[in-house]
Amino acid sequence: MSEPTIDRARLHPVTARHVVQRLAAILLLVYLVGVLAGCGSGRPSAQGDEGASEQAIQNKGSDTLVNLALAWAEAYMALHPDVRISVTGGGSGTGIAAMINGTVDMANASRRMKPEEIEAARRNGITPVEFVVARDAIAVVVNPSNPVDRLTLQQISDIYTGKVTNWRRVGGEDRPIVLLSRESNSGTYVYFLENVIRLGREDSNLLFSPDTLLMPSSEGISAEIRQNPNAIGYDGLGYVTHDQKMVAVARDADGPYVMPAVETVDDGSYPISRQLYVYTAGEPSGQVGTYLAWVLGDGQSLVSELGFVPLR
Amino acid sequence: MRTQRDRSFSALRSRWSEFVVETIVRVLGFSTIGFVTLIFVFLLREGLPIFLEIPPGDLLRTRWYPTFGLFGVMPLLLGSVLVTLTAMAVALPLGVATAVFVREVAPTWARNILKPMIEVLAGIPSVVLGFLGMTVVTPLVSTVLDVPTGLTALSGAVILAYMALPTIISVAEDALDAVPTSYRDAALAMGATQWQTIWRVVVPAARSGMVTAVMLGMGRAIGETMAVMMVTGNAARMPLSADSLLRPVRTMTATIAAEMGEVAQGSTHYHALFAIGIILFALAFLINLVAASAMFKRRPRGGLR
Numbered sequence: 176m177s178e179p180t181i182d183r184a185r186l187h188p189v190t191a192r193h194v195v196q197r198l199a200a201i202l203l204l205v206y207l208v209g210v211l212a213g214c215g216s217g218r219p220s221a222q223g224d225e226g227a228s229e230q231a232i233q234n235k236g237s238d239t240l241v242n243l244a245l246a247w248a249e250a251y252m253a254l255h256p257d258v259r260i261s262v263t264g265g266g267s268g269t270g271i272a273a274m275i276n277g278t279v280d281m282a283n284a285s286r287r288m289k290p291e292e293i294e295a296a297r298r299n300g301i302t303p304v305e306f307v308v309a310r311d312a313i314a315v316v317v318n319p320s321n322p323v324d325r326l327t328l329q330q331i332s333d334i335y336t337g338k339v340t341n342w343r344r345v346g347g348e349d350r351p352i353v354l355l356s357r358e359s360n361s362g363t364y365v366y367f368l369e370n371v372i373r374l375g376r377e378d379s380n381l382l383f384s385p386d387t388l389l390m391p392s393s394e395g396i397s398a399e400i401r402q403n404p405n406a407i408g409y410d411g412l413g414y415v416t417h418d419q420k421m422v423a424v425a426r427d428a429d430g431p432y433v434m435p436a437v438e439t440v441d442d443g444s445y446p447i448s449r450q451l452y453v454y455t456a457g458e459p460s461g462q463v464g465t466y467l468a469w470v471l472g473d474g475q476s477l478v479s480e481l482g483f484v485p486l487r
Numbered sequence: 488m489r490t491q492r493d494r495s496f497s498a499l500r501s502r503w504s505e506f507v508v509e510t511i512v513r514v515l516g517f518s519t520i521g522f523v524t525l526i527f528v529f530l531l532r533e534g535l536p537i538f539l540e541i542p543p544g545d546l547l548r549t550r551w552y553p554t555f556g557l558f559g560v561m562p563l564l565l566g567s568v569l570v571t572l573t574a575m576a577v578a579l580p581l582g583v584a585t586a587v588f589v590r591e592v593a594p595t596w597a598r599n600i601l602k603p604m605i606e607v608l609a610g611i612p613s614v615v616l617g618f619l620g621m622t623v624v625t626p627l628v629s630t631v632l633d634v635p636t637g638l639t640a641l642s643g644a645v646i647l648a649y650m651a652l653p654t655i656i657s658v659a660e661d662a663l664d665a666v667p668t669s670y671r672d673a674a675l676a677m678g679a680t681q682w683q684t685i686w687r688v689v690v691p692a693a694r695s696g697m698v699t700a701v702m703l704g705m706g707r708a709i710g711e712t713m714a715v716m717m718v719t720g721n722a723a724r725m726p727l728s729a730d731s732l733l734r735p736v737r738t739m740t741a742t743i744a745a746e747m748g749e750v751a752q753g754s755t756h757y758h759a760l761f762a763i764g765i766i767l768f769a770l771a772f773l774i775n776l777v778a779a780s781a782m783f784k785r786r787p788r789g790g791l792r
Contacts, residue, residue, distance in 0.1 A: 269748045276752060295751045351635040358721075358745050359554045382552055385562070388638055388720040388735050391745055395717075402626060405635045 232260040232463055236270020236283030237362050238393060239411040240451055243309060243481045244283050247474050251466060258462055267362030274456050275299055280463050282454045285311065285362030285411070296456075303454045308470055310484040312412040312435035313367060313447040316396075316419040318404040323347040325423040325432040328446055332372050334407060337384030342405070354387040355396050355408035366449050367409055412436075413482030440484040451483070530768055534761030541755065546762065551723040551737070553746060558759045562723045564766060566640070566736040569726045570719065571709045573644035574651060578708075579701055581648070582655030583690070586700075589656070590663040591685050609653035617717035620646040625718055632733060638720030640736040646714045651704035658703055662696020663689060695781045702778030706771050709740075716741035739763045 234244055241264035248260035270282035275296045288296075288303055296303050315331060317323060323346055326334075333339040334352055342350045357364045373379035390396045396408045400419045408419075412435050415421060423432035426446045439445035459467050471486070478485040537546070541558060548559030589601050624645055629637030666689050674684040690697070720735025723742075728734070743760050750757040 265748050268750070272748075272751045291754070292751060295754070353636040359552070360746060360748065365554065382550075382555065382557075385550065385724040386722050386735065388636065388722050389737070389745070390721070391716060398621070399636070399638065403629070403636055 232258065232281065232466060233279040234260055234281040234283065235263045235265060235273050235279045236281075237267040237285040237451070238264040238357075239267075239285040239311065239361075239363055239414070240283040240309075242413065243451075243478065243483055246477050246481055247470055250474070250477060251469055254469075258466070260466065266358065266360035267365075268360040271303075271454065274303065274454055275301065277301065277456065280456060281459075281467075284452045284454060285449070286365045287452065288454060301456045302458075303456065304458055306453045306455070306467060306471065307450045307486065308453045309451045309475075309478045309486065310440055311449055311451050312440045312445050312484065313363060313371075313409055313449065314412050314415045314435040315407065315409050315422045315424060315447075316400055316415055317407050317422060318400055318402075319418065319420045320404045321347060321420065323422065324420070325425065327425045327428050327430075328371060328374055329427065331424070332374055332381070335367075335372050335383055335387065336381050337386060350405050352407060353399075353403060353405040354384060355399055355406055356383060356387045356389055357393070357396065357410070358389045358391055363409070363411060367447075370449070371409075371447060411483075415482075437479055437484050441487075448484070527768065530761060530764050534758060534763075534765045537755065537758040537762045540758060546759075549725050551742070553756045553759060556755070558755070560739070560759075560763055560766065562725045563737055563739045563742050563763065565726050566719075566723075567709055567738040567740070567767075567770075569731060569736060570640050570643045570647060570715065570738055571705060573640065573732060574647035574708045575701060575705055577644060577648035578651045578655055578704055582652050582700065582704065583659055583697060585652070585656045586659035586663060587685055587690065590660050591689065592681075605653050605656050608649070609657075613650060613711060613714040614717075616646050616650060617714035620714060620718035628733075634733045636720065636735065638718060638735050639733050640719060640726060641732045643715045643719035643736065643738070644732075646718055647708040647711055650711055650714065651708045654707050655700045655704040658700035659693070659697055662693035662700065665696065666692045698781040699778045702774050702781065706774045706778070709770060709774065710767065712738075712740040712744045716744055721745065739767050743767075 234248065236244075241262060244262045248262050252258060252260060267282075267284040267286050270279065271284055271288055271292055273279045274282035275292060277299060282303075288305070293303055315326065321342070323342060326345060330339065330345050334345065335354055335356075337354075339345060340352055342348055342352055356367070359365075368381075368383065369375065372383065373381050388399070390399065390408075393410050393414045396410055397414070397416055397419055400406050400408050421435060423434045424446055425432045431444065433439050433445045435445050435447070440448040453467065453470070455463060455467070458464075475485040537558070541556075545558055546560050548557070549561050550557045550559045551562055585601075585605070589598055589605075593601060620642055624642045625637035627637070628634065628639060628642050628645075632641075670688050670692055671684055674688040675681075679687065715738050719738060719741065721737045721741055722735035723737040724734065726732075726734070726736050743763055746756070747760055750760065
């Protein structure tokens, strides 16, 4: 009985040391591989880009535009199987920043590039070129149980600057107003601020109330609108789901209250509509050029399907 | 003869392998310090230019509208502090009580189930907890407390408390473990009940370990991003009114995560976000320092007073 115990006792430290040695060897190997991979990582990916740069179009930016851009890319890739287009969202600012940093060919934006962004691009040797690819209405949405169904631009501005904090003041129930907005990297945020909160006045310096909840995505806004009867939000017409209630908007108190729709954007009666842009790094050429030409031509037929307004 | 040669050979071999192992461990150890230093240098390089671009006093203002050149970080800093401290207020009693139960009270079979479960809790990705917060905690907070929206500092704190709990429990449990059995025996021998032994003798004796536990949990909480971004509402308001806990709040981490993707490299906004990173780094460093000093200041004799 005692013999095996001694054996094991003698065996044990030996195996333990072996294990430690093997472990150390593995660690060293992993470390070396890591260092080597770190050094070499620049090259293979650059090679990959080189091989595919003829065909792969990188398209990034506005979350408002992302579904439309995806639909365009899919339809175009079906027509031209040799072309690859990768579309990602993240916000207009994100896409423009990526174009300035030279990582994408096309930036989708739901707002115009700011002068300082154009300046930053110039410094990196990139001349951005602007294309209007579609139009869009921004809908103001509330919870379906909210009796308020119409607002003037002035009322919306007062609500979002925190001047009006109770729904009763604009014809609703006695409830506090919870303000929802997209994050500040959203083109919709900037557009809404300039054209609704500041009512398009250049000299105005009104800002969103600090109590405004900044939601990371359109989905975040619709989720909160759905479950919170106090909430008010805004988003592109293409993102309004049927469980949110859209509000009719008037330019002033005696003006007509208009619901957002393709027709009312077309005839100019809906007050909060805007253009959607694509920016390219330099005059588009090659695949990017042909793709953009298609987007502005045949691609327009997809626009209204996704809830946006096609170019005239 | 043969055995002797074998032995000297193996001794040589083992000395050599020991040298290799030692070197590897040393290199790995120092490289960690190197990485931390590099990260800090990088943070400083990207963040310090902010002080040249805007007056430093502007950073201490109360309005954060980066798109319009207002870079007051106070609401973000206070937001982080509020959420973290509240999370600790929730997690401390829960964590210590759980540790006491697992270490001192629970029968062996229960301990064998509980300990791995707590480790599983530590492994839940923060997005999942954030999702849980969005779909369960948030509606609960808004209906039970009857507040305008459930996306509040409190919701964030509850989620953070759950994320910090595994850390607090396991460190607190180690601290209880380190209390000599003689303390318990002595207390019981003097006629103390089990509760008296635990609350008057064992827990006080493990006090420094408890402080470490809370500090490490706090470090985990203040740096957490995803879950917080999903449930706190991200409104950059100053959390100074009495009901701030029930109002939305924006933390430093959520701000960096939400805005970093947007900024053009080298812009003022970019530097401002890195400046927030420096503040976070400094806070985390401070917290860890307190935790470490508590750990090294182990009381030579128990905490009986």
